[in-house]
Amino acid sequence: MMRKICLFIVLLFVVFMSCKNSRKESFEESEDYFDTVRKITIHAMPEDLLADKSDSIKSYYSLFENHEIWVDRENREDLIFQIEKAKEEGLYPEDYNINKIFQLELRLDSLELEEKLSYDILLTQTYEKLCNHYYKGKLNPNDVYENWDLFDKKISIGKLLKEAIDSKKVAASLKNLLPKHPVYLSLKEALVLVNKLPNKTFDSLNKNLKIKFNDTTRVVKEIKRRLVYWNDLQGKDTLSKKFDKSMLEGIKKFQKRHGLFADGVIGVGTLKALNTNKETRKNQILANLERWRWFSRNLGEEYILINLPNYQLDYVIENDTVATHKIVCGRPQRMTPILSSKLSNFVFNPTWTVPPTIIKEDLSVEAAANRNYFYKNRITIYKGKNTVVSPAEWDVEKAESYRYVQTPGYNNSLGVVKFNFPNHHLVYLHDTNHRDYFNLKYRALSSGCVRVENPVKLAKKVLEDQDNGRWKSLEIIRKERAEKEAKLKANKNYKPKKLTPEEEIENQKRLAEEKDAIDQIIADKETYYIKVKKPVFIHQLYWTSWSDKNGLHFREDIYNLDKILFDKLNVKN
Template sequence: MKKLYFFLLVCILISCKKEAPKPAPVTIKKAPAIILTDERTVDVDTAVLSTFKSETLKQFYASSQNKTVWGNLKKRQYVISQLEKSEELGLNPEDYKTSQLKKLENRISKLNDADLATYDILLTYNFEKYLEHLYKGKLDPKKLYTDWDLEEKTFDVNNVLIKAFNKNKLDSIVDNIQPKSITYKQLLKSLEIINSFPDEDIQTIESLKKITLNDTNNAVINIKKKLLFWKDMSGKDSLTNKYDQKTFEAVKKFQERHGLADDGVIGPGTISALNYSKERRKQQIIANLERWRWYPAEFAENYFIINIPDYSLKVVENQDTTLVRNIVVGTSKRKTPIITSVLKTVVFNPTWTVPPTILKEDVVPAMKRNRNYLAKKNITIYDTSGNVVDPHAWNENKPNNYRYVQSPGYNNSLGLMKILFPNHHSVYLHDTNHRNYFERSNRSLSSGCVRVENPLELAEHILDDPERFSKEKIDTIIASKKTMSFKITKKYALYQWYWTAWSKKNQLIFRADIYNLDSDLYARLRD
């Protein structure tokens, strides 16, 4: 038995070096007292507790006066069963030492006091880690990305766990702490759906040219296999190389599920989506579950929610979607940042000041080729004193010594309107002078800001004042070409987020991972 205790202690020390969370702040709340029952209890060695380097764990056992708490068989079985089922929620059971805990449970009657105390600590430590991961994610987005501006979620795990423990309501704790959003629940359903699919072994589809209805192409054979596998095509098929009407209709259904132009034309985007394997789609779902645990648990009463890869904006008021808009988002080189904020101001007839990145990468090279480049775009150059600078007097070696301002108007880069909200990335929502972009299925085309289709109707809706801001009054403001700003009096939160998978009516829905975040996130989750 001494050997077993020594082995367990070594395992703890090794795992703690790799996985132990950082010490919690000294201001951690004192946990409520733990009500112990008549089951066998033994003293917990505080030296063993210290090896975990967790203030939360110390506080937990301080609440039981450093005695073991998991003497009740049902409570232990609940913890272990929940850790085993963590896979159904997109987490990895072995992150919580599930196999090790099961082995100890099977030997519990033979454990001496020291081993029993160690087992008790392991149960607590791993269950609390699991609850933390469910509430706010396993990873910290601020450590992964520079353009994810989300407030850190705080979670008093001891308070939650001990209250459930004392009231014998452990069976509801896991459901209660998970996100309540519809999308998160749709993702859990997606994981359930994809796990119901059989194993897949279909060769990669290769085609150098577009395939249209009635074409003959050997790639069509594997395309049909994929469509049958994902149930976009029903029944059986002869698997010929002819792109027939039945396959055409199935392709359109597949394209719609993946946010592609559902025209039945099989091009690079459709081929790329078809070539995702079942396993890769499952990993994508798991990555999205993690993201949704990072987002705020509660939504405001009224809000804008933007899904960047879906190129969509929804206005939600009192749990009802009142407006939906197509949007254009940043390219992979100039990503639209992830932001939670509050809408503040509508600006009509905005001017546009050329930002540093566009100045460096676009304007300066173009000006060096043609000094009339800015004049054609109605952009005026100003020196540091605010004087207008003739384009031919512009010093190409010191481009940062100037401001470059585009006058208001229909062809302004920001269009006729912008909506401002506090953020650290100098981005906003706005109209555009490239209004034809909204007709495209791939709309990752901007320099980081979000461009909104039919923005004046959106402005009328959110300003919500028929006397001051009717359609006719807004048209008059626009016609004046004067820059005017108006405060948004109704409170709207802004959720500018990123997710590439969900489900709808028991169908899997996916979007292209335009910023290539999914695979890397999944790999980090399984480190």
């Protein structure tokens, strides 16, 4: 028995020493030392002050051998200055302990050692928080929205902090984390512009009104006041009740800034925008600044950038927009997801497999009412893998168990070309059989995928840059030939060669062979895949505000994402 007790005591001692050694490994005790260059004492950070701090904070101090970090006034002042400037980014300095830090800094010389070291930790925690908020945003997008799938963003704050402190470049280390994209910079300018406006709210105008040029009515005077407020009209003649020429120009400018038809006719959309006050617009700008902090810093050398609320796609190569197209995006009930991915291939003359949501909500309802729906829409019904089911045999009760495939063609739901890219939402870019939708201003009308106007033109443009001569467009071939002929004609001795009948036939044959390969593929009406080899990124993003030389721009918040975000963003922490 005595032997067992002794063995137990030995085991306890071993466990105790093991824990003690483990503790020593996780925190290496340090001592104060005197810096002969700066002529100051650098204090060791006691373990008990870091005991309840996060692992990341502890790891930062280990990089400084567990000594205080913010010993240089220059570094502290840089951090304080950046906290104050956070408001220019649409953030709240109060979230970063600005008042507490300012007071401690003023009293620094009179603080006890433990208070100084606690202050040092507070500065480190604040630096970490500011880094994360500048680079990733104050909020996690997945905690705010569904259907959000951007590239992961990682940041090594420890390495950043060490370099910033050692080189005394704290301000630069923080500023470099912010987005550099022109839209983000224009949003910062928009925040400045909106803050300069007087704090004024407007009573709601009757949205059922319709006012045209030369109309005379009392409400015209109120509309003029609002146009003056938003800098779309000069302050002259604001008391007149007549819809005059200067007001017409002001209304067109206002409409253009809000993505409306700039026809000068005041209807529902224009009145809705006129009823929106400064505070709402400012909140919208703040929400957009936060979203841009979520987006990728590097969009790629070559990418397709889609702004859903503006219904616009831009194809960008090395910061130069080489093509712009209108788009149709998902309606609010079937939102297009916000995502980043990379083009994988084009499908020309694609078939269309009807997705589950459309089977449930559209196809089953319409086909149940009229079985001719399948013939009219060129849809083949499949049971299992390849067993074809006739419309007469189709069982409406089992509608969701079948597979429905629409044959290729100009009137296929996907049109004649589909742009594929990997994502978790089963969405893609494509042509459409509803090409008339592109004439509308409100274009949130699809079932989730993005429809592109003139998609074949876009596909050709992308493939031109794929270093594959086979996909050179006819336009490029003609341009090259014209340049060659121009050089020949520049020669004084140049005489056009008269072709023999045989040579003429051969020339026509050569021209036929040079006919655009993609046009031929589409004409053949066979499904054809072309792989995208050179990286072309795709970013489906969402922003409803920016600014330019014409002033503040706003777009309708089609998915109500601005208010959702601002309500959460406005919670100070």
